[in-house]
Each structure stands twice: as C-alpha cells, then as structure tokens.
Amino acid sequence: MTPLMHPALINEPFGDPGVFVDFLHEKRAMLFDIGDVANLPSRKILRLTHAFVSHTHMDHFCGFDRLVKTMLGRPKQLKITGPEGFIGKVENKLGGYTWNLFDESAADFSIVACEYHADGMLHAAQFRFQNAFERQDLTEQQVTDGVIVDETAYSVRAVHLDHRIPCLAFAVEEKQHLNVWRNRVTDMGLGIGPWLQELKQAMRQGARDDTQITAKWRSNGILQEATQSLGDLRQLVKVSPGQKIAYVTDIGFTPDNIEKVILLAADADYLFIETPFLHADAEIAARKMHLTAHQAGMIARRANVRRFEQFHFSSRYEGQADRLYQEASLAAQQDEH
Ligand SMILES: [Zn+2]
Ligand SMILES: [Zn+2]
Structure with missing residues (x-):
C-alpha cells in the first residue's frame, strides 16, 4: 500500500521538536509543534x-x-490547536505587531485558534488579517473521545497530559486507506481519471450501492464516459486500515500519562516520542517532567507501534546521541519482567 501520510522531524534531535506530516496527492500538510521552523521551506x-x-x-x-509571515497575503486559513489558555497566547503574539499595511484587495489570511480543555470543550477564536487580526470568538464545541479534527478521510485525536502544566499529545489517523486496482479499471473497460477520486470519496462517505457514478477519462485524446453503480465499482478499490501517526513530547513518566499515551499511540505506524534524558539521569527527567529514553522505548513497546522516532535530546548529551538511541531501542525490544 502506498502510504498517504509522510511524517518527518523538522530538526535534528538536539534541535527544537516538530513533526511535519505531508499528505500525498493533496495540497495540504499538518505540523506538530511550532518551535524553530527555519528548516521548513516556504512551499512546505x-x-x-x-x-x-x-x-x-x-x-x-x-x-x-x-x-x-509566510502565509500573509494568501487566501488561506490555518487552524491551530493547543491546550487551555492557547487562544490568549495566539492573541498576544499577534498583538505584538502593527497591522496597518494591508489593502482591502489583499487576500484574507486567517487563523482559527482552538484550545482543548480537560473538560472536553474545544474553544475557538478567529483572527483575520483583513480585520487587523482582532480576536473574534467562535462557538465552542463539545469534543467526543478526544477527536479534535474530524474530516471525511482523517481525524486527529488529542489527550491531556501532565508536564506540570497541561500538555497535549496528538495522533493523526487516516480512517481507511483506499487504493485503486488500476488493472481492474482497464479490465472493466474504463479508464483512469479524476473520477476515481469521486469514487473513493463516495465510499468514504458510506454512499449506497445504487449511487450512480460517472467515469470520465481520455483515450487517445477523446473524452470517454460511462455511468455505473457504486455497487459494481467497489471491486476497483482495495480497502485497508489507514495509517496512524502519534506525536508525544514533554511529559512526566506518571501512571496516568503512560496509560493515556499507550491508548493514544496503540498500533501506530509511527510514534514520534521525546527522549531528552538517559535513564541514568531519571531523577532529573522526573524533576523536569520529561521522559528518559528507556521509558520512551518501553512506552513504544507497550503501545505496539510499528516504529518510533526519538527527538528533543537534552544538550547535555551533545555528541552522545547514540546512547539515547540505543537505550530506547533496547527498552523497546525487552520483555517485561
Ligand atoms: Zn520541550
Ligand atoms: Zn516543555
């Protein structure tokens, strides 16, 4: 199966945390944490x-x-979500600049800032460039099961963790992975074209078998067309479980945190997890409410993730990254005693 989501750390492991998730065939991406983003090119x-x-x-x-700064003047909306108090932080950041340089015809970039509270409420406010980024509160929403983003094809779930302050961990999940069997398309006398996206969309939305779908494609430059029912077209698409990517950072090794992270990251294809400290320094890690490499490896194993990637290394181990990698891999392989 060709994965649709392509995640990557944006910095080397001693740099600021951050994972960029690119989506194949879609003009979109998601970013987990916004530390130093100098390595992210504008096009991303x-x-x-x-x-x-x-x-x-x-x-x-x-x-x-x-x-x-990169998005200003573009007709875009960026939705940005953080923990309790987050909207005020966004407001303060935007309030630090003077915004009189736009003209009415400029494209209206807007930010929707959301904060996810421990009581399950998602508060939101909009900040529009055309409005000098003045805060405009939106209606709050009750979140079910931690799902803070729910789209046809993807969802993002968040959990509240303890870093002595509230800290969120996230998992983005593709609901179902739909792959077209191209040979079956031609076997049915049809051709490849954008209509296959419509077919997948109909399947994702749970459309009925008698839904009519019009296939349009070009053959030798001539437009061809055929209408068939979804029931007949289903065989063209292979349905498999979607990908899951979890992002966990800045948490203490407390029973409550561990339990929540294991549930969040269960069976993930990727777990991005912080490993700032070696286990020899577990006391410092505990004081600072961070994980050790050993603890992170253990969590990865217990969550049964397919692979995990480490980041957020403390500068005290500069030149010794291997020790952090080895300690976590060892813990990820060990049986529990
Ligand atoms: Zn941090
Ligand atoms: Zn922190």
Whole structure:
C-alpha cells in the first residue's frame, strides 16, 4: 500500500521538536509543534492546513511568527490547536505587531485558534488579517473521545497530559486507506481519471450501492464516459486500515500519562516520542517532567507501534546521541519482567 501520510522531524534531535506530516496527492500538510521552523521551506509552510501545539514553552511555539509571515497575503486559513489558555497566547503574539499595511484587495489570511480543555470543550477564536487580526470568538464545541479534527478521510485525536502544566499529545489517523486496482479499471473497460477520486470519496462517505457514478477519462485524446453503480465499482478499490501517526513530547513518566499515551499511540505506524534524558539521569527527567529514553522505548513497546522516532535530546548529551538511541531501542525490544 502506498502510504498517504509522510511524517518527518523538522530538526535534528538536539534541535527544537516538530513533526511535519505531508499528505500525498493533496495540497495540504499538518505540523506538530511550532518551535524553530527555519528548516521548513516556504512551499512546505504554505501547504499547512493545521498546526498543533503541545504546550507553549518557547521551544514548541517560537516559530509561530514565521508561519504567519509566510502565509500573509494568501487566501488561506490555518487552524491551530493547543491546550487551555492557547487562544490568549495566539492573541498576544499577534498583538505584538502593527497591522496597518494591508489593502482591502489583499487576500484574507486567517487563523482559527482552538484550545482543548480537560473538560472536553474545544474553544475557538478567529483572527483575520483583513480585520487587523482582532480576536473574534467562535462557538465552542463539545469534543467526543478526544477527536479534535474530524474530516471525511482523517481525524486527529488529542489527550491531556501532565508536564506540570497541561500538555497535549496528538495522533493523526487516516480512517481507511483506499487504493485503486488500476488493472481492474482497464479490465472493466474504463479508464483512469479524476473520477476515481469521486469514487473513493463516495465510499468514504458510506454512499449506497445504487449511487450512480460517472467515469470520465481520455483515450487517445477523446473524452470517454460511462455511468455505473457504486455497487459494481467497489471491486476497483482495495480497502485497508489507514495509517496512524502519534506525536508525544514533554511529559512526566506518571501512571496516568503512560496509560493515556499507550491508548493514544496503540498500533501506530509511527510514534514520534521525546527522549531528552538517559535513564541514568531519571531523577532529573522526573524533576523536569520529561521522559528518559528507556521509558520512551518501553512506552513504544507497550503501545505496539510499528516504529518510533526519538527527538528533543537534552544538550547535555551533545555528541552522545547514540546512547539515547540505543537505550530506547533496547527498552523497546525487552520483555517485561
Ligand atoms: Zn516543555
Ligand atoms: Zn520541550
């Protein structure tokens, strides 16, 4: 199966945290944490539809200005979600600049900032460039099962964790992975074309078998057309479970945190997890409410993830990254005693 979501750390492991998830065939991307984003080229920033912020310690939020600066003047909306108090932080950031330089005809870039509260409420406010980024509160919403983004093809779930302050971890999940069997399309006397996206869309939306779908394609430059029922066309598409990517950072190794992270990341294709400290320094890690490499590896194993990637290394181990990698892999392989 060709994966649709392509995640990658935006910095080396001693740099600021952040994972960029690109979506194949779609002009969109998601960003988890907005620390130093100097390594992200503008073309990637312009693909962003969503950004998620675990908490607003500087190394997770200082790249916000660059995102805004890159997107200004574009007819785009960026949805950005963080923990309790987040909307005020966004408001303060935007309030730090003077916004009189737009003209009425400029494209209206807007930010929708959301904060996810422990009581399950998602508060939201909009900040429009044309409105000098003045805060406009939107209606709040009750979130079910932590699902803070729910689209036809994808969902993003968040959980509240303890970093001595509230901190969010996230998992983005493709609901179903739909792959077209191209040979079957031609076997049926049809051709490849954008209509296959419509077919997939209809299947994702749970359309009925008698739904009529018109296939349009070009053969030797001539437009061909055929209408068939969804029931007959289903055999052209292979349905498999979607990908799942989890992002976890800045949490203490507490029973409550561990339990929530294991549930969130269960069976993920990728788990991006912080490993700032070696287990020899577990005491410092506990004081700072961070994980050790050993603890992170153990969580990865217990969540049964397919692979995990480490980041957010403490500068005290500069030149010793291998030790952090080895410690976590070892813990991920060990049986529990
Ligand atoms: Zn932090
Ligand atoms: Zn941090």
